[in-house]
Amino acid sequence: MSLYRWALAVFFVLSIALCAAVFSFSARSPASHSPPNIGLTTDTSAEWVQETTCQQCHAEEYQQWHGSHHQRAMLVPDQESVRGAFTESEFRYENERYEFFQNEEQYFVRIESLSTAQSEVYPIAYTFGWEPLQQYLIETDKGRLQVLGVAWNTEKDQWFHLYEGFNVEDKHPLHWKQQSQNANTQCIECHTTGYQTDYSVKTERFESKWVALGVGCQACHGPASLHVDWAQADVADAPNKGFQRNVTVPGNAVAQLESCAQCHSRRTPLGQVQTNQGFHQNYLFSLLTSDLYEVDGKIKDEVFEYGSFLQSRMYQQGVVCSDCHNPHTAQLKLPGNATCTQCHNPVNALPREGIQRIARSTTNYNATTHHFHQQNSAGAECVNCHMPSKTYMGNDDRHDHSFSVPNPAQALQLGHSDACLTCHSGDPPASIVFAFNQRYPDYQPTDGGYAQTIHATRKGQPGAVDALLQQLGRNDLPPIRYAALLAEAEHYPAPQLYQVGVQSLQHQDPLVRRQALNFSASFLPSDQLQQVLAYLQGDGVRAVRVSAAEHAIEQAQQMGQTAPSNLTDELLTIQQELVGRPEAHYSLARLYQLQPNMLSATEQQQLVAFNLEHALRLAPNFTAALVASAEITEASSGALGIAELQAHVQQWPDNPDLHFALSLAQIRQGDLAAGINALTRAWQLAPENDYYAYVLAIGWHELGDVSKALDILRTQLNRSPRNRQIRLSLIEYLNVHDQAQAQERQLLLEQWQLVNPYDPLLQGYR
Structure with a gap:
């Protein structure tokens, strides 16, 4: 047994012992966390009313709202609402020419491809926003509303492109034709009141609807029918005066x-x-x-x-x-x-x-x-x-x-922005720090060391874990920052951090419970993790339950098991309500793959294939669906699966995830050399991806080129000094019988000792 594997065994023994000690609530006590009391009523009978109804009693508030950015968030185009120049004005961007013009009461844009000279005219369906820019929605087909990348600058009175410098051609995910620019699923919800996406899978058509254009009274207060009833009947004891929630203060x-x-x-x-x-x-x-x-x-x-x-x-x-x-x-x-x-x-x-x-x-x-x-x-x-x-x-x-x-000295040290340095960008930074210290000689950072700790953990600096423990021990830390620190803890195995993670599963804030679950899943043994998941699947907050279900499904996949329906039912409901999004269809395909006991083999295959195909009809460049579809093909024919991925790589040559998927398929089919070539390209396209580098190093090591494997690991460790997997692989591959490599190996261990002295694996190297 190698030293690395021996140390790994020690790590698991220690983690199991720790979990047994601290995981006291276990599966016997269901999660008691209810949604926070924010004054919501459980009444679901409230209905939407016309926004003008509010004006009858709330004339002053209605008048203040009328003409606001909220009221003007989305409007039908007319002389009052359109701010852009539609007088045969023209704008060019990359390979497209946009001509904006008006025909009587209607507004249009002609979009021409400069490479093919083909053009198409679209009517402007809605204005989007008011200032400092106004965007425009066009309806393409089947109810799809797409957001143009060209917008009107209301301050300079000129057209401009939102993604200047991004080289947004028609295959780019930010191009106006792509799914990311589909307003039905990405934007309109926050520009209307009472929005419903209403996408039909059968007809592949959007029938989106709303109560009112713009962000109206009910967008914030909720459906108002019961409030109107309360007001007209003068009933004094109606909860929240008939609203589902009370958004006024004092109040909630x-x-x-x-x-x-x-x-x-x-x-x-x-x-x-x-x-x-x-x-x-x-x-x-x-x-x-x-x-x-x-x-x-x-x-x-x-x-x-x-x-x-x-x-x-x-x-x-x-x-x-x-x-x-x-x-x-x-x-x-x-x-x-x-x-x-x-x-x-x-x-x-x-x-x-x-x-x-x-x-x-x-x-x-x-x-x-x-x-x-x-x-x-x-x-x-x-x-x-x-x-x-x-x-x-x-x-x-x-x-x-x-x-x-402001903290200019810290900004220079950690690389974050700073008000002083930004406003005085023409002055030497050292002089700005000097002036700041002269004017505020007693200044102390107001975050209690949070930024320094986050920086140390992300850079793998000495003292990172001790700083994490100190921050997580504070009682004045905002929960969202506490959750961020728990996310960093995932990179540092340490019994002291494990204890904090398990205890945080019972935190009152759902953000913390979610992240405590993510952290705990990184170290808990399978049986202990199952207890945690059972506990959190009874959580009163849906976001926490969904996270628990996702982890349970992932665990079932890793163990080659099926996912029970009580885990997948809520996820199925969520994704079925989001079927206008390609991600929902991909998730549905994944869920159906995990429910073979509830479906016949034929039904399962049909549902998986249908949802992957539908995801790709909505977004032809959706990488996860492309890869999943190719893997299904590969299962029946390795050569065809590889050919499918090669075609995708040819169509999207700058997508590193596709190159990586191709490399894994080639390796699975026994062609390690071809797999390494594809993997090398993936790493070249995404050099920040530690996992690509890790797998590539393993590949070269398997081929017998230890020197190349070491070079890759050294390069990546310089980029990501906190990456424990890269560091330990480098330690494992270094030759202890070579003096220089033995010294390098010792230095790597000493460096990690300074970063995380509590890492159980270090015991195996002492």
């Missing part, structure tokens, strides 16, 4: 935040939205991953506001959206800094009950002694320092809502 702050979060967050729907259910019943919320957020938690990708706000001290102290924004105009309640000084003022006044004060302060935040900038200048505005903005969609500046404090 969580209900308001979750109402706004429906659209102001990065999330995945869990089926058709149920208006009488909370956010985590309807959506799978995205966590603070490195592709979405900066290392200090500020927004990076297009994540909207909710994820950053949940990290803020404002959220922790009870501030809600309507404390700063007029919910009907969607504008700030007060001009300039006055919105902030409602709370941040030297007399310690607060605008309403329910907001908690951290500590009394006599600081005048609106004075030059605080911000050190000329009054009424950009540098004197609170938002420019504490809510720095990023530009999305070409010209749409959006503010970060974590309410961070």
Whole structure:
């Protein structure tokens, strides 16, 4: 037995012993977590009413809303709603020419391919948005509404392309013809009130419908029929005055935040939205991953506001959206800094009950002694320092809502953005840090070391695991950040972290429970994991149950077992409600593959094939479905399966996942050399993919080229120093009888000892 495998055995023994000690609740106690009490009623009889009904009693609010960005989110094109120049104006992008013109009351766009000289005219179906840009929807066929990539810049009065510099040709996933630009499934939900996708699998047609265009009263308050009944009957004791939820404050702050979060967050729907259910019943919320957020938690990708706000001290102290924004105009309640000084003022006044004060302060935040900038200048505005903005969609500046404090020294060290460095980009960074330290000599980071810890864990730096343990031991950490730390813990086997992970399965926040499950699944033995999954499948929050079911299905696949129907039923329901999306059909195919006992072999094959085919009709470049379909072909004919993948690679030569799938198929069919060639190409296209490098190194090692395997592992470890699998493989392949390699091996172990001294595998190398 090699030292590596001996150490692996030690690791499993230790993990089993630990789990037996800490997993005390086990399967005997079903999950007791109910959805958070956010003032929702369980009444499902409420119906939608015409938005104009609200005007009868709420004339002032209705007038404020009329003309707002919410009201104008999606409109029928006419002289009032269209902002773009449709006077035979022209715009060219890559290989396409767009001509915008008007014929009487109708608006059109002619799109011409410059390579084929073929063109097609589409009527503009709807306007999308108001400012700083306006987009346009066109109906192609079978009710499909697609979003044009060319939009109107309302500030510069000119056409522009949203993806300038991306080389978006017709096969590119961001091209207006592709599934990612299908408004029926991707966009309209948050630009209308009471939206239903209504896709027919039989006719392959969208019959999408809504109660009203634009984000109206009921989009936030819910269906209003029972409220109207309450108002007309003057019944004083109706819960929430007839609404399913109370989004006002004082009242239930969580209900308001979750109402706004429906659209102001990065999330995945869990089926058709149920208006009488909370956010985590309807959506799978995205966590603070490195592709979405900066290392200090500020927004990076297009994540909207909710994820950053949940990290803020404002959220922790009870501030809600309507404390700063007029919910009907969607504008700030007060001009300039006055919105902030409602709370941040030297007399310690607060605008309403329910907001908690951290500590009394006599600081005048609106004075030059605080911000050190000329009054009424950009540098004197609170938002420019504490809510720095990023530009999305070409010209749409959006503010970060974590309410961070500038820290130029840390920004330079960790590589995140910073308000001081951004505004003073023409000055030497060192001089900015010097000036900051002079003005704020007593400054301490306000995040308690969170950003430093996230950076250390992602870079595999010395002390990473100790820092993780310290952060996870805090009692003042926002749950969304706690969940982010648990996600990093997956990379560091350590009994101390395992204990935190198992205990976190009972955390009150569903985000934490979801991520605690992901973490626990990375180390728990099969029988212990089954107990965890049984426990969480009874969770009161749908997002947690869905995550548990996904893990249970994955475990069933790994063990060659079928998935019982009690695990798959809820997932089937969700995916069947989302059949306008190719991902839903892929998931359905996967679920049907795992239910052979409930279906005949013929039924199973037909359902799997049908859903994969339908996924590819919706999105011909959907990689997961392409690969799954080829694997089915390969099962009956290895040569045909490989030929199918080769055709896909030829059509999409820059897709690394297709090259990787081809390599695995070739290796399965015994052609290791061809598999390595395809795998090499996959790694060239995605050098950041550690798994590609790992498999490629194994391949070269199997062929006897140890030197090449070592070079690949060294290269990848330099890119991803925290990757334990790469490091241990390199240690295993190094020759202990070669002095230089033995020294390299020892150095790799010593480095990892500094990063994670609690790793059970290290015992095998001591």
